[in-house]
Amino acid sequence: MKTIKTLxxxxxxxxxxxxxxxxxxxxxxxxxxxxHDMAVESAQMVEAGEVAGGPPGAPPMSVPAHCRVEGIVDRxxxxxxxxxxxRFALALPQEWNGRFLMQGGxxxxxxxxxxxxxxxxxxxxxxxxxxxxxxxxxGHQAAGGFDATFMEDQQAALDFQYASNGKMAPIAKAMVAAxxxxxxxxxxxxxxxxxxxxxxxxxxxxPLYFDGIVSGAPAMRTGHSNMTLAxxxxxxxxxxxxxxxxxxxxxxxxLVVNSLLAACDADDGAEDGLIFNTRSCDFxxxxxxxxxxxxxxxxxxGQVAGLENAFRGPVNSRGDQVYPAFPWDPGLNDSxxxxxxxxxxGGSSPVQAQQTEGGFDVDAAAAAVEADxxxxxxxxxxxxxxxxxxxxxxxxxxHGMADPWFSADETRRYYEQLAEVNGGEAAVQDFARxxxxxxxxxxxxxxxxxxxxxxxxxxxDWVENGEAPERVISTGxxxxxxxxxxxxxxxxxxxxxxxxxxxxxFECRAP
Numbered sequence: 001m002k003t004i005k006t007l008x009x010x011x012x013x014x015x016x017x018x019x020x021x022x023x024x025x026x027x028x029x030x031x032x033x034x035x036h037d038m039a040v041e042s043a044q045m046v047e048a049g050e051v052a053g054g055p056p057g058a059p060p061m062s063v064p065a066h067c068r069v070e071g072i073v074d075r076x077x078x079x080x081x082x083x084x085x086x087r088f089a090l091a092l093p094q095e096w097n098g099r100f101l102m103q104g105g106x107x108x109x110x111x112x113x114x115x116x117x118x119x120x121x122x123x124x125x126x127x128x129x130x131x132x133x134x135x136x137x138x139g140h141q142a143a144g145g146f147d148a149t150f151m152e153d154q155q156a157a158l159d160f161q162y163a164s165n166g167k168m169a170p171i172a173k174a175m176v177a178a179x180x181x182x183x184x185x186x187x188x189x190x191x192x193x194x195x196x197x198x199x200x201x202x203x204x205x206x207p208l209y210f211d212g213i214v215s216g217a218p219a220m221r222t223g224h225s226n227m228t229l230a231x232x233x234x235x236x237x238x239x240x241x242x243x244x245x246x247x248x249x250x251x252x253x254x255l256v257v258n259s260l261l262a263a264c265d266a267d268d269g270a271e272d273g274l275i276f277n278t279r280s281c282d283f284x285x286x287x288x289x290x291x292x293x294x295x296x297x298x299x300x301x302g303q304v305a306g307l308e309n310a311f312r313g314p315v316n317s318r319g320d321q322v323y324p325a326f327p328w329d330p331g332l333n334d335s336x337x338x339x340x341x342x343x344x345x346g347g348s349s350p351v352q353a354q355q356t357e358g359g360f361d362v363d364a365a366a367a368a369v370e371a372d373x374x375x376x377x378x379x380x381x382x383x384x385x386x387x388x389x390x391x392x393x394x395x396x397x398x399h400g401m402a403d404p405w406f407s408a409d410e411t412r413r414y415y416e417q418l419a420e421v422n423g424g425e426a427a428v429q430d431f432a433r434x435x436x437x438x439x440x441x442x443x444x445x446x447x448x449x450x451x452x453x454x455x456x457x458x459x460x461d462w463v464e465n466g467e468a469p470e471r472v473i474s475t476g477x478x479x480x481x482x483x484x485x486x487x488x489x490x491x492x493x494x495x496x497x498x499x500x501x502x503x504x505x506f507e508c509r510a511p
Contacts, residue, residue: 028175036073066093067092073086078155084140086137088172096130098130099460103116104119104191106193108146108150108160109194110143111142117456119216161378170209188214188459189210191215203215203385211392221381227314227366229349230349231347237346247303247346255297256307264277267281268493270495285308331439331447332402338444394432396455397411398455400439401439435486439451447478452476
């Protein structure tokens with residue numbers, strides 16, 4: 001077992017004098033690493049203040065004084081004469097807390113994000129807390145977030161799927177050690193979506209690299225999830241001659257959500273627009289079937305059939321569930337906040353054309369996905385985390401219940417499989433926890449959710465202080481002044497009395 005060092009989040013920072021740090025920053029331009037072609041293109045001090053670098057239209061970010069190192073590792077020329085190699089940006093704060101964090105990517109990567117470690121960090125990014133943070137493009141440059149042309153190159157595809165992060169983690173740790181004159185006390189990986197998959201890959205393929213990993217809404221098998229969205233499209237389209245989005249009117253969608261809330265909202269003790277006790281929710285679209293002519297208060301048999309088939313999920317001719325169904329959640333009707341909810345989109349993916357006609361052969365579609373052997377190399381499905389767990393490393397999952405791209409029940413399925421393979425629920429909770437977020441879409445957002453929470457503190461406290469996260473407090477713009485506990489699965493937040501807006505009025509209860 002590795003020795004767990006106590007280094008709380010409140011640890012006093014270790015300041016380096018500005019002049020000395022600037023000198024050591026510039027010295028990183030000559031950094032090399034055995035076995036790899038290192039090209040550090042710049043190493044410069046960044047003064048504390050606001051900097052650009054977020055998504056288009058995002059406000060500037062406030063960052064502390066830090067050394068920013070940019071470069072490329074293993075540059076080469078690949079298929080069609082395209083230049084490949086892993087580009088990176090490493091932020092080394094002047095006031096370092098002794099920790100290193102690798103930041104996950106998104107989409108199909110292809111660009112270097114701002115190395116701040118903002119995912120699942122609440123209002124305080126990791127860099128601002130004193131973490132050294134690295135971001136990479138995982139081995140290729142892209143024209144957009146879903147530019148897949150790099151997949152034509154074998155090594156570029158392998159880099160994206162797993163190899164680039166496996167290579168860059170030790171290189172980045174070495175740069176941290178070279179800069180500060182000592183290695184990081186603890187190393188963490190945090191990401192969502194593709195970054196969540198990357199976190200799972202690190203736990204499964206590189207179990208000795210990180211002390212703690214936070215994996216949000218992991219894209220653990222995108223071939224299957226995209227197939228499922230096509231299946232949902234077809235299920236809607238079968239009863240909607242004008243296309244899947246026309247199955248339900250705006251009034252019909254509101255009826256579904258309001259009926260879902262009426263059936264399940266109070267199951268957690270509070271009627272507040274958030275469904276925490278999801279396992280007791282027995283909402284059934286059939287209960288809305290019209291007994292006569294169609295009205296605003298009911299659905300036609302075709303509409304009900306479309307909903308039931310879609311939310312059953314793809315089942316093959318042998319009765320096997322090919323991919324989990326998407327759970328019922330009020331956020332499935334969200335629009336204009338990231339990816340649209342399934343009731344709004346009819347089940348669409350940013351990387352896949354929408355199906356406009358009914359009819360879907362699950363057996364054939366599943367066979368096509370399974371046959372894509374090279375494409376599935378990046379799937380992150382192995383439940384054997386024995387070395388990761390034995391090392392004392394910790395893993396936190398989180399997933400929005402209204403995520404319209406990757407089903408939260410897929411992450412729940414994997415977590416339950418972890419328990420099956422690793423000695424049962426109690427044993428797996430010693431090293432892995434899952435937090436489900438009602439109303440939250442893909443990684444963040446939602447018209448009725450509390451999507452701001454600090455999993456970074458949770459993973460650090462668990463790794464370094466042995467404090468397993470039983471509950472993590474969440475807040476959000478959708479409900480100003482409201483807080484709730486996110487409870488470690490299978491428990492959920494149940495109202496016990498008092499101020500219904502306060503997390504202290506809720507306990508984590510077994511279903």
